[in-house]
Amino acid sequence: MDHSAKHCQAHVAGRILMIALLATLLFTSRGMAAQAKVAIHYDEATHVFRMDAADMTYVLGVNNAGEVQTLYWGKRLPASDRFGAAKQMPEAASFDLPLTTTPQEFVGWGGGLFVEPDLKITFPNGNRDLVLKYVSNSIDGNKLSIVMKDISLEVYVTLEYQLDAETGILRRSADIANRTGAPFTIEQVAAGTWNLPRGTDYRLRYLTGRWAAEWNVQKQPIHPGKTVLESRRGTTGAQNNPWFAIDREGSNDEQQGSVWFGALGWSGSWQITVEQDQLQQVRVTGGMNAFDFGYRLKSGESFQTPYFYGGYSDHGIGGASRLMHRLEIDSILPHHPTPKLRPVLYNSWEATGFNVDEAGQIALAEKAASIGVERFVMDDGWFGERKNDHAGLGDWYVNPQKFPHGLKPLIDKVHSLGMDFGLWVEPEMVNPDSDLYRKHPDWVLNFPGRPRTEGRNQLVLNLARPDVRAYVYGFLDKLLNENQIAFLKWDYNRNWSEPGWPAVAPDEEKNVYVDFIRNYYSILAELRKNHPNIEIESCSGGGGRVDLGVMQYTDEVWTSDNTDAFDRLLIQNGFTYAYTPGVMMAWVTDSPTWVNRRNLSLEYRFLLSMQGSLGIGANLNKWTPDDFAKAKQMVAQYKTIRDTVQRGELYRLISPEHNSEQSVTESVSRDGRQAVTFAFLHSSQEMYPFPRIFLRGLDPNAIYKVNAFAGKLMDGSPAQASGAYWMQHGVDVDLRGDFQAAAFTLTRLP
Ligand code: GLA
Numbered sequence: 001m002d003h004s005a006k007h008c009q010a011h012v013a014g015r016i017l018m019i020a021l022l023a024t025l026l027f028t029s030r031g032m033a034a035q036a037k038v039a040i041h042y043d044e045a046t047h048v049f050r051m052d053a054a055d056m057t058y059v060l061g062v063n064n065a066g067e068v069q070t071l072y073w074g075k076r077l078p079a080s081d082r083f084g085a086a087k088q089m090p091e092a093a094s095f096d097l098p099l100t101t102t103p104q105e106f107v108g109w110g111g112g113l114f115v116e117p118d119l120k121i122t123f124p125n126g127n128r129d130l131v132l133k134y135v136s137n138s139i140d141g142n143k144l145s146i147v148m149k150d151i152s153l154e155v156y157v158t159l160e161y162q163l164d165a166e167t168g169i170l171r172r173s174a175d176i177a178n179r180t181g182a183p184f185t186i187e188q189v190a191a192g193t194w195n196l197p198r199g200t201d202y203r204l205r206y207l208t209g210r211w212a213a214e215w216n217v218q219k220q221p222i223h224p225g226k227t228v229l230e231s232r233r234g235t236t237g238a239q240n241n242p243w244f245a246i247d248r249e250g251s252n253d254e255q256q257g258s259v260w261f262g263a264l265g266w267s268g269s270w271q272i273t274v275e276q277d278q279l280q281q282v283r284v285t286g287g288m289n290a291f292d293f294g295y296r297l298k299s300g301e302s303f304q305t306p307y308f309y310g311g312y313s314d315h316g317i318g319g320a321s322r323l324m325h326r327l328e329i330d331s332i333l334p335h336h337p338t339p340k341l342r343p344v345l346y347n348s349w350e351a352t353g354f355n356v357d358e359a360g361q362i363a364l365a366e367k368a369a370s371i372g373v374e375r376f377v378m379d380d381g382w383f384g385e386r387k388n389d390h391a392g393l394g395d396w397y398v399n400p401q402k403f404p405h406g407l408k409p410l411i412d413k414v415h416s417l418g419m420d421f422g423l424w425v426e427p428e429m430v431n432p433d434s435d436l437y438r439k440h441p442d443w444v445l446n447f448p449g450r451p452r453t454e455g456r457n458q459l460v461l462n463l464a465r466p467d468v469r470a471y472v473y474g475f476l477d478k479l480l481n482e483n484q485i486a487f488l489k490w491d492y493n494r495n496w497s498e499p500g501w502p503a504v505a506p507d508e509e510k511n512v513y514v515d516f517i518r519n520y521y522s523i524l525a526e527l528r529k530n531h532p533n534i535e536i537e538s539c540s541g542g543g544g545r546v547d548l549g550v551m552q553y554t555d556e557v558w559t560s561d562n563t564d565a566f567d568r569l570l571i572q573n574g575f576t577y578a579y580t581p582g583v584m585m586a587w588v589t590d591s592p593t594w595v596n597r598r599n600l601s602l603e604y605r606f607l608l609s610m611q612g613s614l615g616i617g618a619n620l621n622k623w624t625p626d627d628f629a630k631a632k633q634m635v636a637q638y639k640t641i642r643d644t645v646q647r648g649e650l651y652r653l654i655s656p657e658h659n660s661e662q663s664v665t666e667s668v669s670r671d672g673r674q675a676v677t678f679a680f681l682h683s684s685q686e687m688y689p690f691p692r693i694f695l696r697g698l699d700p701n702a703i704y705k706v707n708a709f710a711g712k713l714m715d716g717s718p719a720q721a722s723g724a725y726w727m728q729h730g731v732d733v734d735l736r737g738d739f740q741a742a743a744f745t746l747t748r749l750p
Contacts, residue, residue: 037165038142039079046085049137049144051161052076056168056312058161060105061086065098066133068105068146068159070195073260075314076168089279101279103195106148106159106174108132109188116226116273116285119157119176120188132157154179159192166330167323169311177302185507186295190271190287191308196246196260200280203249205317207241207574212562212595214238214543215574217657221249222276230271232291234445234460234496234516238544242270243578244284245320252316254652255696259313259320262286263578265332265548266306268517269293284310292499294510303514306549317577322649325580329647332551333583334528340535341646342556342582342613343374344635345422347489350563350589351619354381354388357402362413367620369417371628372635375487376414377422382407384434390457393429394436396475407483415484422487422535423479427472428520429458429493436471443468445512447500455494462501463523464515473523480531489558490524492540517549524553537585543571546579556583556613563587563617564595565608566739569656569663569680572611581667582646586610587617588631600739602627603710604680606634607741611665611678613646614638637709641676641745644669648676651696656680662690668697675704675746679711681735689714692730695746698723704746711735711742720749 038053047062048071059072063086071083089101097112108130109117122128132148135156139145144161156177163170172192178184196202202222206229209216220227229244231237242264251257262284264270269289276282286308288295297303309327313319333339346368352360356378365376380386382402384395392399398406407423414421430437430444432454437444444459446452452459461468479485501509527534538550539558546557557579560571568586575584586609592599609615616631623631638645648667656663663680675698681690698704705720706713714732718725726746733742 038163040139040142040144040163042137042139043082046083047134048083048085049146050083051144051163051170052079053142053163053165053170054168055314056170058170059083062134063088063102065102067099067102067107068134068148070103070105070193072197073194073310074197074258074312092279096278101277101281103281103283104193105195106132106157106190106192108150108157115277115283116190116193116275117188118174118190118193118285118287119186120290121155122185122187123153123180124182124184130155154181155184164327164331167311167327169309169323169327172308172310174305175302176297176305178297178299181299183296183298186297186303187293188288188290189293189295189303189305190285191264191305192285194260194262194284194308194310196282196284198281199248200276201249202246202276202282203252204274205245205247205577207243207578209238209241209543209574211238211541211544212560213567213571214560214562215241215571217574217577222246222274222282224276224278224280226273226275228271228273230269230289230291232269232289234269234499234513235492235540236267236270236545236547236550237495238540238542241578242266242272242286242547244272244274245317245577246274246282246284247317254318254655255316257314257316259317260310261313261320261324262308262310263324263548264306264308265552266517267520267545267547267550269513270306270547288513292510293513294507295514296508296511309548318650318652321577321652324578325576325582325650328548328551328580329582332548334553334555339555339582341642342585343420344372344638345375345377345487345615346373346620347377347379347587347615347617349379349424350587350594350617351621352379352381354386356381358405358410361410364620365410365414365417365419367623367628368616369419371616371631372639373616374419375422376417376419377424377487377489378410379424379489380426380491382423389431391431391433393426393431393458394434394461396425396479411484420486421484422489423483423485424489424491425476425479426491426493427476427523428461428463430461431458433457442503443471445496445499446502447498448502450498450500453497455497458494460494460496462512462516463519464501464512465503469519469523473526476523476527477530480527480534486533487535487537489537489539490554492545494541521549521553524550528553543575551579551583556585559584559586559612562595563589564593564598565600565605566598566682567595568608572608573652573656573663576650576652580646581612581650584612585615586612587615589617590619590622598739602630603634604739604741606631607678607710607743608680610634610638610641610743611645614642634710641667641674644674644676649697653677653693653696654691661685664693666695666697672699672702673748676743677731677746678743679733679735679741681737681740683738684736684740690733690735692732694728694730695726698727698746699748700724700727703749705749706731706744706746708733708742708744711740713744
């Protein structure tokens with residue numbers, strides 16, 4: 001058989017394989033008639049892998065040098081489009097070899113590579129050269145695995161790709177196996193590299209922040225060189241969040257245009273490098289932070305990277321956010337695809353600080369219950385000798401002065417009021433002024449003989465140590481066994497310093513960057529397994545530990561310690577670029593706020609918080625009867641819209657960014673029956689009316705009735721109209737003055 005006949009036969013076999021897979025998936029997938037939601041196809045003749053899901057196509061191929069090369073990432077293409085075999089870039093000059101200029105999915109550092117590597121290893125004999133080539137592949141439903149191996153050493157890397165049928169988001173990771181017979185040190189490792197279509201007009205969005213000012217959206221053109229988004233803090237951090245989105249300048253806005261986006265699921269030091277190389281190829285590489293990294297991998301062991309998710313939307317950055325939200329709800333959060341709705345909670349922190357005791361908490365609980373709160377959470381101050389933030393962390397026994405009969409009387413009271421009970425903990429930390437530290441000074445991260453730098457008067461327990469892990473799991477398990485606790489607010493109030501682990505051999509000390517986080521995840525997983533009803537919030541002095549890794553184990557996150565409702569417009573806006581409002585905890589607190597001493601009406605504060613997961617953190621002892629009445633009404637209203645807000649599709653209609661005077665969001669329920677719109681005005685000027693609001697995501701032919709449950713619509717607004725009317729004609733709200741807000745629902749008539 002001549003070459004072309006062989007080629008043709010393989011091609012036909014490949015097509016048959018693809019058609020069979022498409023057909024199977026066509027009949028098994030939910031409600032999509034025209035095309036299969038997920039298809040993975042390998043064309044043996046061309047060595048091309050093609051993945052299609054939802055509205056995205058991703059194509060890669062094994063090139064003539066045995067490298068795994070990206071061929072396409074973007075909008076879904078017709079199945080009839082074929083891709084030719086991958087080919088290395090030609091040697092343009094002796095300075096930039098094809099290895100460096102060819103866009104690869106996963107590349108080792110070696111052989112003259114100058115762009116960001118996915119893997120760098122130091123071997124015991126001093127060799128640091130690693131050149132990976134394709135070995136084999138396997139396809140299993142919506143998963144593709146590709147095995148690569150070094151040209152001479154027994155180092156195997158398995159690239160794993162898993163497609164999400166509903167969103168087209170691809171989840172990538174790499175598994176590095178050491179079969180060399182000796183340990184080696186991984187000095188840099190990523191889950192993989194996303195290569196964008198070649199272009200020079202890209203714009204990067206990312207999230208930055210700090211304590212009490214998280215979730216700022218940054219936008220900048222991508223130029224030649226690198227932008228590194230990272231945390232070197234041992235934790236996710238608020239300063240950068242492991243999320244990125246890239247679109248094209250000029251042709252994109254909130255609702256339209258191509259967006260390539262992704263997020264890393266890792267709650268330790270991480271790094272996402274966005275690089276435009278010398279031939280204008282944009283590459284995004286994400287994984288462990290390479291700074292001070294060094295993971296000792298023994299022979300026979302393997303190392304699995306965190307997941308790096310990537311997706312594509314041609315509905316602008318708004319569409320990209322909605323895909324992320326859907327992925328989180330349907331595939332990542334505990335109890336997915338139907339994570340439990342967030343209850344309305346009360347938290348005592350801003351009301352009582354560390355001064356918690358039985359009588360005071362019961363008084364607050366009674367008041368909270370009267371407005372319809374469903375969960376009562378006692379914050380910091382209930383344990384050890386915790387009078388302030390100088391002492392007590394690590395001593396997880398109930399403080400006998402504050403709670404002479406333990407927590408039971410308070411918890412019983414909370415239950416009798418029809419609420420469940422939640423408790424604040426900060427398990428990975430210790431105050432030097434604690435029994436735990438006096439007994440185990442060696443349990444913290446430290447370098448012997450060096451200072452132990454404190455932050456908020458506390459040190460970080462080395463959770464990588466088996467004894468520390470056992471202690472932390474043990475006290476949490478005991479707490480949950482002995483008390484009827486429905487919810488833990490798990491806090492983490494500082495970042496690392498002196499990250500030493502003197503108990504292990506010096507060449508294993510840096511494993512702390514990985515083992516700490518793995519133990520953190522494994523404690524969360526074990527607690528959930530042994531206490532299946534427990535719910536957990538990830539908090540780190542606000543939104544300092546929010547990522548797709550921790551979201552696998554936690555039901556909600558604390559967005560920010562900044563609870564000033566006006567500041568929160570921007571904070572919550574940025575949050576929703578990457579994360580669903582369903583996990584975004586938002587408390588109504590006192591006015592004037594401690595943050596800016598700004599006065600805001602109770603209604604404004606409620607409407608702000610109702611855009612996420614509603615909580616109340618005000619000092620209820622100071623509320624007037626009118627406040628209670630208003631709160632009761634708003635809580636009841638929230639319960640009628642929370643399914644839409646927490647699980648629906650979010651449209652950011654008017655952005656509060658760039659000192660905008662207005663902010664408007666709309667959520668549409670998944671079943672399309674309800675839409676909820678929140679509108680906020682900073683200050684009106686020169687009698688200009690509030691901009692007209694053009695709704696989105698409605699059925700143009702259905703009829704919706706409108707109900708303004710806060711503020712007013714302009715006189716003359718129809719009581720009901722078609723989806724087309726609300727989207728094309730729009731709605732005028734009657735907002736004038738300073739810090740005003742309004743909200744309305746649209747309900748689809750049967
Ligand atoms: C952190 C949290 C707050 C509160 C305090 C308690 O700052 O973000 O919500 O729990 O700790 O010390």
